[in-house]
Every structure is written in structure tokens, then in C-alpha cells.
Amino acid sequence: MKSSHIASLQTIGLILFSILILFFYSCEPEIVTKIDIPEEDPKLSVSAYLIPSDTIHQIYIGKSKPHNVPTDESWEVENAVATISDGSTTVTLTKAGLGYYQFSQDDLEIVPGKKYQFSAYAPGFKQSVHSSCVVPALFDPKLEVTSIDTVTTSEMTSWAVNFKIMDNPGTVDFYRIVGTMEFIDTTTFEIIHMPMSPAQPRFSMFDDAGRDGAWIPLRFDGYNYEWMGQGSGLKLVSINIDVLRTDEPYYKFHYPFVVKQYYPDDNPFTEPVIIFSNITNGYGVFCSAVKKSYRFQQ
Amino acid sequence: MPYSRYALYLGVILFVSLASSLNNPARSQRFTISGHMVESEGKETIPGVNIFLKGTSTGTISNNYGFYSISPMKDTVEIVYSFIGYAPQNIRFFLHRDTVIDITLNPIRLETFVVTAETNTPISTENRMSVVSVPIRQIQEIPALLGEKDVFKVLQLMPGVQSGGEGTSGLYVRGGGPDQNLIILDDALVYNAFHLFGFFSLFNGDALKSVELSKGGFPARFGGRLSSVVEMQMKDGSRKGYHGEAGIGLISSRLMLEGPIIKDKASFIVSGRRTYLDVLAKPFIPDGISAGYYFYDLNAKLNYEISPRDRVYVSGYFGRDKFNVGEETDWDEFQAGMFWQNATTTGRWNHIFNPRLFTNTSLIYSTYRFNVFFSQFEKEKLMLDLDYISDIEDVSIKSDWEYSPTPNHLIRAGLLVTYHTFRPSAVVLKAMDIDEYTFKVRRLFSFENGLYVEDELRLGDRFKANVGIRLSHFTTRDKQYFNPEPRLMASWMLADDFSAKLSYAHMTQYVHLISNSGLSLPTDLWVPTTENIAPQQSQQVAAGLAKDLIPLGLNVSLEGYYKYSKNVLGYSEGASFLMFEDPESTEEVKWEDNVTQGQGWSYGAEFLLQRKFGAFTGWIGYTLSWTQLQFDEVNNGDKFFAKYDRRNDISVVGIYKLNDKFTFSGTWVYGTGNAINLPTAEYPVIPHNAEMSEWLNWTREIPSYGAKNSQRMEPYHRMDLSARYTKKLPKYERTIEFSVFNLYNRKNPYFYFLDQDYDPNTGQWMNVVKKISIFPVIPSISLNFKF
16 A cells, blocks of 8 residues: 555544544533432431440431532531430430530440430521430340361461351341451560451341341451561450341441442442431431350460 | 133133134135245345235235235235335235245335325234334434444334433333343344443444334233343345445444345345444554454344245354553553453244245354453563453244234244353452462353244234233243233224224243443343342233324324333342452352342333335324332332433434435434432431441441432433435445534533532532533534445
């Protein structure tokens, strides 16, 4: 092919490519004013978890920012008045830091099987918020460790702990499982706790649908982090497993965070996540769980 | 069980109708006229030709292979053969024995055509409803994005059919999703029918003979999807001489060649298309960097007439999209990209046992594969090599039988057996610090079977019906599903050119598409029904009126429909299906945890005014519709409008053929904006830190969306125009087409997102909604040759 022909083809290619690039100039974002987004007033947002074994109960209260409110306002509510009641005793929570409010078990005992009501209001908000929950009944599930597999390399030691718990028959149950490993530093004799990870995300939170009263097999993995320089001289003392029996609001609210590892992003093509809430006139959750701890000495 | 009762009723109906037709005393004395419909230019067979006894409403239509069979009640008859774009033929017969006659139809110059009752393919007398048939010639004349003619984009201009979004080819039919369309090319099922992330469909109009879309009233011979059937037949190839077509467009070029292998016995057709964006972009990419995107597709077909009673066809399609990017320096190198490809192969054998009994047997292979790759080297040493694969493979055998014992009955029966192999995802990872990590989701194998029988029957002069039943069966691991699917289509002639129609269809879908993007992306996974995922099912009732305005050459139809679906597949909130970042966390058959099943309701009305021939052709379509979904796990269990719920949808299409040289065409579309979610507020929460985990100890700013899909995009509207100039030269014909997409530069939204902008008046940052539009006014030019 003659060089002039090649030059002509290159010119045509350049023109076509330039036209294509020009055509797609409108990918530049444009502000839209024709979308009818409902306007709403700021609301209180509550994060409250009642666990009978806790001695201090902390509750976080923040506020929502409607889309028409400046984004640089703070999230926390500093002047809220929050109360919790078991029907006969009502306590007003005290401030415990920016957005945090608390009461102690001495002020109001959180008892398994009992119903609690929560309410809060703050100046500047049109509506107070309220909610209630029933703390799950105490339970004592059977838990058996079926195997502990240890793998040691030059960089670290890892443990795979296979265990199973027996679901309580005849009830609808929701579970959250937490695993930790307790080490002792053989040099300083300091006790160190390291979290274990579920082998699959759904091992850390699940319900008993379809397996009522059955053994539920689980696996958690842990490492001594020697490869990071933190585990040198660490000796495993125990494997600790906490089984939380939660109420339904706790389960529904946490499932996206714990199992789906949800974190809000801007991807316009993914299905939006609607986070569960049981707060009337507001956002967030008021919920509860009871905890049973197991310790396997090594 | 109600289904078995339906099956019993329909079985009884079919048995009675078959028995009555066989017991008719006149049957033994009646003779049959049968044969193939062929066109004069290339001897291609013509499906869908109207064949009727003059002066009556008795008739039939040629099947997909151009075969027809009719057994008149009288000895002396005049038969009219008519088809859009061809001169009708009237032939008188004196029947004293069974007669085989192949009828050749000649194309005509449309602008000089005189509209008569015989040539205006009437819709009032058709025993079908909710069917859209677009002549291939019309598809070539309608303006298209970047000049790329697209069958699916033309179908989107019909009432009851919508696109999912700006520029995309996905079909949303009567509230159904794009996975609920049965897309068949020469009997082979096509899974991912799109190029370039859904902007173009796979199907190259040069290779197609016919395209037909059914939105409801499905005959029993179709099954496996809930919402529509798109049936396409590839051209057979000219038996008379060698011909070709070529086209050069803004982003692609194409070439089609056809001709006889053995004159009047065997022929071939080959058609290909390839984009050259990658080639055009190459000079502008710096040294050491590689990047590009292309797609191509290839259609090929052979046919051979072994004897007057036997014909065989072998056809195939192969198409591939590839996107890649890479960089190479003295020290390191990386290559990344993805490709996705479809392939189908169909072998078919037509056999005519006798003039009343026609059979076709097909052996079909279809596959779709998606692959993502990434590799990194340092000084030629492999650092990382990742392959993500998902694919589906089908092998099917199909047998269809057509028996026309009397003019009042056309009985079809058949069987389809498909062996599916699914691999929803597999990851192979090699890295410097691990030898090789292979994660493979277990392959899933299943059989999908369908057995059907239907009778196209006539009772008197005014009533016609198609009554049928399909028995579908699906096996997966240890579970089997069996579903009877009754079908009914009936029409009643209220006058010679006016009819009322009614249809009912029960459909079952065993294969599902998982996607959380709402787009037709190659990352979408095809997955089977399993023990945990039940088949999707729908029941649709449609009623309508059809009127032919013969002097004007117009057809008018009005249809209303109601569709209820159950076990509809939805995506769990926040679901994601690709796990590139941490393949080890991908569980086996994880997709089952990411989906949820619920119910769907679609209802609406469709109006169509259409003129199919003459100098001025086109249509006006209007759809009023509602589509709602409900899933226990989504939107707190409340009903919500589907993303593609569209209250009003209008399309106007006009094609004006000024003379042999100039053709002008234009389209205008309007649609209510898609239902979307935009956050109305954000609020902070801190999850319970039961695990002493830093991950859970943060304050999360959660968007509050209110009710799901409670907001709307701006309405979509757009006008396209095109002008074609054709010049006939001694050895070839040349056509130059100039078209403008989105003439008035409407900035239709592709998607919206929330952003923050600084407000200088208040000195504060504010949330704002922004939109991305991708297609402004786009002129294009293309050059086509026919030789």
C-alpha cells in the first residue's frame, strides 16, 4: 500500500476517533433540579443495645441530615434527654461523651425476658423518638468443639476451630457468634486478646430457619500475628467463644454490617441497602441480646 | 391440585378436537395442497406467508421453514398467497389428488402497490395477539445509534416493550425483566444477547430473515421464559447466484456473502461484523500502554435439499466482546481485561412424511462464557495471575411435528430436551507467595424438558382458537420440578375486518439471570433453579380488539393485559456477585444467598396504529402500564414499583420512500422516567461492637431512601432522523445513509448520584443530585453496498 494511502487512512481514523470523543462530551455530570426528592425534618438516630451482662449500658444518639441541610453540620446530638423504663422504673440517661448517653445496671437492671421502653427528645427536633424491645430469655445451648487444626509456618501460627452449637428447639432464634483467642506474652506476661474471624461471614450471624433444634456447624479462624512482629513469644492460653442470642431487631439491623460487610458507597448500579429501624419518628435501633461465654483452655 | 385439573381439561379438549378431525367422514375424500413458499430473487423460503381460500376466512400461514399445508373442503378452490413486500399470487386448483406446489413470490415496488384486502396482511383475521413482527427491511431503514442497525432497538419502539435505560438494547416486555425473554436464533437459545455492555444487540440484520416478538398469548410450543419470545430465523442463502452486502459505519464494518453450493439444491450464507474502536484509538495510546475494546460476530448457515421431502440446515453464530488494558515497562508488566462470548450451533432436518405431516428435528448447542483476567510480572517473574470465569453450556434435542388433518385443525406437538451445565463462577489465582489457589464453584447440571401439544382450530367462520398445553420438567441435583402450562388463544370475528381476541398463558422459567446492576452487563450470572430457588412462574391474561382499515392500509389494535408472577427473582439489598478483592471469601453457590424470591404484578393497555406497506409506513404506539414487585426481604416486605415501571410510553415511527433513490425516516419516543432510589437523608449509627472489632466501632453514615423506588428519573424523550440515498449501478447498489441520533440534544439521564457542592452564598457544602447523560446529539454516516 502506498504511503499516501496509509496517511489517508490514518487521517480518516483520526477524524472518526475525534468525532467519537466529541460525541461523548456530555458524560460530564450535570446538576439536576427536576427530581422530586421529598423534604424531611432532621430526626434523632439511636444506636442502643441492651445486654444483661454489661454493667454500663451506653447509647449513641445522633441526628439525620436531610438532603437539603448543609453537610458540614455535626452528626452528634449533645443535648438529648433520653429515658429507659421497664414499666415500673424509669431512668434518665446521663451524658457520657459526644453523642453518648449511659446508665448503669444499678440504675435499672436489664433482665432477660423483660420488656423495656426507650424514648428521647432534643431541642430543635420536631418529634421525640421512642421504641421498645424484649430482652431474649436466658439460654444455655450445647456447644462442642469438634476439632482445632493448627498450622505453623515460619511466619505465623494459625488455628481453625471447628465447633457446633445446638439450637433451642421450638423457638425462633437469632444468633451472633464472636470468637477471640487469649494469648500470654511469654516475655512480659501480658494477656493479649485477638479476634477470630468466621470462615464464612454467615457463621457470625444467622437464624435457625430450617434447622430448629439442630446442631449448627461453624468454623472460626485465628492467627498469632507473628508475621507482623506482634506475636513473637505469644502463647495461646484459651479459645473463647461468645454466643449471643439476639432479638429480631438486633439481627435485622446488624445483618448487613456483620454478614454483608456493608459500607455505604456511591455505586448507582447496586441495589440500595435499606437498614432496618424500629425507632418511631427516627432512625436506628433499640434492641437486645443475652450472652453465653465458652472458654476452651489450651 | 389445580394444575393437574387444567392439564386434564386441556388434554380432553385436544383429544376431542383431534378425534373429531380424524373422524370427519369427509376427511378421507379430501385432498391436500402443500409445498414451500420461496422468494424469486434468491429462492429463500419465506415464513409467515398468509395462505387462504379466496372468499373465506379459511387459511393457514407458512411455518418457519416456509412449508404450508392446506386441505380445502371443496374440489375447486382459488388460493391466495400473500406476504408483505411481495406481489400476491392467486392460483386456482381442481383437486383430484394431493398436490405439492412450491409458490414463488416476487418482490414489488412498495410505493406503487395498490392496497387491497388480499395484500393488506390483516390482523383481524389472524389467530394471534400480542405479536410484533417487524420486516427486516424496515429495521434497516429506521435510524439507529451510531448507524448500527439493531433488531432489539426496533422492537423497543413497539408498545409493551421498553428499554432498560438510555441506549441499551435490553427488552422489558410487559413488566418482565430482560432475563425473562426467550431469545431464539434458529432454534438455539441465546443467553447474553448484547455487545458493548448492552448498547448493541448481538444480531446482525444482514443475516436475518425474520424477527418476531410475542408478548403474550404464547403457543404451547414455546416455554422456559415468563415474558416474551423473540424468535429469529437466519437467512438460508441464495440458491440462484452469488450475492453480497457490505457496510462501513462509524464504529464497525460488516460483510455478508451468500450463494449456491449446488444450484437449486444447496446454498450458504456467511455474515460478519467487527468494530474498530481499538484500531482507531491505537495511534493515541502512549508507547508501553495497551488498551482497547472490540466486538465481532459471525453468522454462517448451510442448507441442502436432499429430496423434495427432506432438507437439512446447519447454522451457527459466534460473537465475542473483549476489553483489555495493560502496561509494560523495563521492570514490570501487567495485563488486565475481560471478554465474553456467545456461540450457538444448530443442525436441523425437515422431513415431510406426507402433505399433511411435517416434522423438524434439531440438535442444538449453545454456550455463553464470561472471563476476567489480570496478570502482573516483575522482571518476567509472575507476581499475580487471576482468572475469573463464569459460563453456561446447553446441549438440546428438539422434535416438532405439524399435522393438518382438515382446514379446521392444525395440530402441533413436540419435545425439547436440554442438558444444561452451569458454572456460576470460578476463580483461579496464582501468585508469588502461593503456588496456585483454585476456587471453583461446583458445576451444576440439570435437564430441562418440555413436551407440548397444541391445536389451532376453527369453529365455524368466525371463531378460531389455539388450545394447548406444555408439560415442563426440570431436574436439579436431588429435586425435580414438574409443571403443566395451559395455553389458550381465541379470536372472534365481529365483522369482516374487526375481531375480538382473548389469551391466557401460564409460563414457567427454570433458568435465571442474576444481576444487581440493572444493566445488561456480562458480569450477570445465569443460574438454574435449585432445591432452594424455585422456578419463576407467571399467568397472563390479555384481551384485545383488532381492526383493519383496508382502504388506508392501516391496522389498529388495542390490548389490555394482566400478569401475575410468583417466585420472581430479586436481589437482596446490597447484593454483590463478584468477589475479586478476596476470592477466598467467595462461598460455594454464594449467589443463592444473594437472591430473594417474591411476587410481581403487571397490567396495562397498549395501542398500536400501524401501516406496513406503501410509500409511507410506520406506526404509532402507546402503552399505559404498571409494574409492581414484592419481596419479603426487600423494602420491609412492602410492594414497590419496579425500576422499569413506566406509566406512559409513546413511540412514533415514520418511513417515507420518496422514490427509488431517497428514503427518509424518523422516530420519536417518550417514556415516563424509571423508578429510582435517591437518599432523602443520611443518619449516623454505630453497630454493636460485640467483637471488639475496629470495623464495627465506626460511626456509619447511612443513607435513608424512604420507600424503595419511590422517586422518578426525568422523563425520557428523543428524536432520531435518517436519510438514505441509494444508487443502482450496473454491478452493484450503493446506499449512503446519514442519520442523527437525539436530534434536539435531549440530555436524558443515564443515572443519578448524590454529590456535595460548595454553596458560595451560604459558605456551606450542600448535597446535590447530579446526573450523567451519555448520548447527546450524535450524527453518523454509513456506506452500504449490495452486489
